Amino acid sequence: MHPELVDTLVIPNENKIVFLIMDGLGGLPGPEGQTELETAATPNLDALAKKNICGLLDPVGYGITPGSGPAHFSLFGYDPVKNNIGRGILEGAGIDFPMTERDLLIRINFATVDKDGLVTDRRAGRIDNETNRRICWKLQENIRAPEAVEVIFQPVKEHRAVLVIRGEGLAEEIQETDPQRLGKLPLPPLALAPVATVTERILAGVIKQAGEILADEPKANMMLLRGYAKYRRYPSLYERYRLNALAIASYPMYRGIARLLGMTIAAPTETIEEEIAILKQEYQNYDFFFIHVKATDSRGEDGDFDGKVKVIEQVDSLLPDIIALRPEVLVVTGDHSTPAALAGHSWHPVPVILAAPTCRPDLVAYFSERDCIHGGLGRMPMMYLMGQSLAHARRLEKFGA
């Protein structure tokens, strides 16, 4: 079944759906043989799991470790392979850059090269945000845009920026220029398909100019390009599901993804408590809520098992505040696994609770990876989670006579 079958069956109503997403939730056993989620004391999540239905979600497919882009597309019911979103677009969305369908978006890493042009630091000593902004302005003011395109530089953070080429006939089939090792020349932006020859010429010119403009910089005297992505418009959650969606997320990338899918974006917050406060405050104004908790993933990426346990316990302690709102459907899951043991994203499926009055109970009594295996949702491609949620919110009509 294709996930878009549900789009043809949508019937709007007033029922509310809350997605509480602990980024990188899934884990692996630590020294005591229990995962982060199994180690955490989570009485509220356990009670919710016991009363409702659990399962394990595969974000993209068996054995596939997803980036944050595909994982979130999958969460919202967008086939993550068909809609594989380029890094450039994620970066552009993350800084709220107003993209158009004439834009080629490219991730810049500022780098340091020596007098022979060999890369000596692929991150330009992680220059600070202020230097980043100054350099982007310098480039913007001095660049001469070639061949009837516009060239736009936008700072992101530290050594990262976005390059936008705006014009007709641009293509994303271009070789990345980061040589990946020190002591090498940056690679040329070679066209990887005939359709990209004009783009290659434009980029080669922009890179050459950038090297000249930045020649007097002590650290960021070159730019490396990757993540070429032509912007295209995605159908919004409202267009697909008739859901008025609010994203409560503080990190730019997740705000960006939510924006690409037409969600309203709440003001960024510092803490999970503040995110829940926004949920309460805005509860009457929307019917779908995406609450994004970043710290589970960050602690996992740090390899900080105990830190990840603590974040999960903190979310558990706040769960009653969400339940008190009595959403018709409450989903608790992650976008992918980030086991502290691997200090990075992994391919392991992600535990999920789907709570709704129409759940047919299973025998799961604890919210943990090894319990969820026995859950009534089974092991399910993540891209079907949204359809399940819409069904339990009674927002889908019958298929066929």
Added chain:
Amino acid sequence: MHPELVDTLVIPNENKIVFLIMDGLGGLPGPEGQTELETAATPNLDALAKKNICGLLDPVGYGITPGSGPAHFSLFGYDPVKNNIGRGILEGAGIDFPMTERDLLIRINFATVDKDGLVTDRRAGRIDNETNRRICWKLQENIRAPEAVEVIFQPVKEHRAVLVIRGEGLAEEIQETDPQRLGKLPLPPLALAPVATVTERILAGVIKQAGEILADEPKANMMLLRGYAKYRRYPSLYERYRLNALAIASYPMYRGIARLLGMTIAAPTETIEEEIAILKQEYQNYDFFFIHVKATDSRGEDGDFDGKVKVIEQVDSLLPDIIALRPEVLVVTGDHSTPAALAGHSWHPVPVILAAPTCRPDLVAYFSERDCIHGGLGRMPMMYLMGQSLAHARRLEKFGA
């Protein structure tokens, strides 16, 4: 994997397959926290489950609530999305109308309109079958068929009938004419695609004539059209699987579906006991048997939890009679869930037992939704059930060298 892969591997033999289908079998917990199936005393089904293999079937897909048409297509191994069958064909098949590939079949609801043509009763006061037949005859005798097509009226039941337009170049992309609310004019049969403009003109003419012919009727003085469906032939169970199939089903729609798939149709019966009697009587003459029990679904649709429990118990008490025939494969399941709690079809997966000497046992000891989660068949798209059954009947050869 596409369900049609099995077609290429079929090797006929003498082994028999029995599908015992309790329509709408799957349920939701009642006041005691147990589903209808969990509440029912089912010693025979439990023993069968314990000795064999269980699972949960998704009729169409995660979160999708199926109509009876797609659900049964899926049971018999036909992709229910690719073969989404129109209401008109289901109605035509249900009354055993001899359809041809030149036919556009349309469901009629007779309705009452006032002197201004506004709909005052969308079901014409549910006229009786006799009135329905009389009105269809009246239409048939007085209609002047336009533009080289034939126009055929066939009564179904109460206010329901079938309109057949037979000719070349007809299309089903036509707007339904039921305004869905009282006090409104019927909608025009607008073409929804350029290919349907001729059909629009033909239908507009037929509707206008029908209004004139029925003008003196007190109740059924207009017809509303929906479920436009061009007949197309489906490959039969014999063509696909080399199965001589007998359908033992009393309700017209299920008899109709079985007929569309080339099954022989046994005479209708009043009781489940009579259905089993036919099975015994015809056991030597066929190698696939579709036994359809309607009452589980009817009680579910009524919201009658206890009534549905009783039907399941009755089926359980008759199970030994089927087992005594020693079919090589016995499948017990439903076509979809109809929880009494929802008084209608639902998206929840359906419990299944597959019994055969070649089953690899699982740990399930009771036939219930929450036990079947742990069954060896896992959670499986229903359209693969037929392939599983053919395999256990040793009717599939090895794939590949």
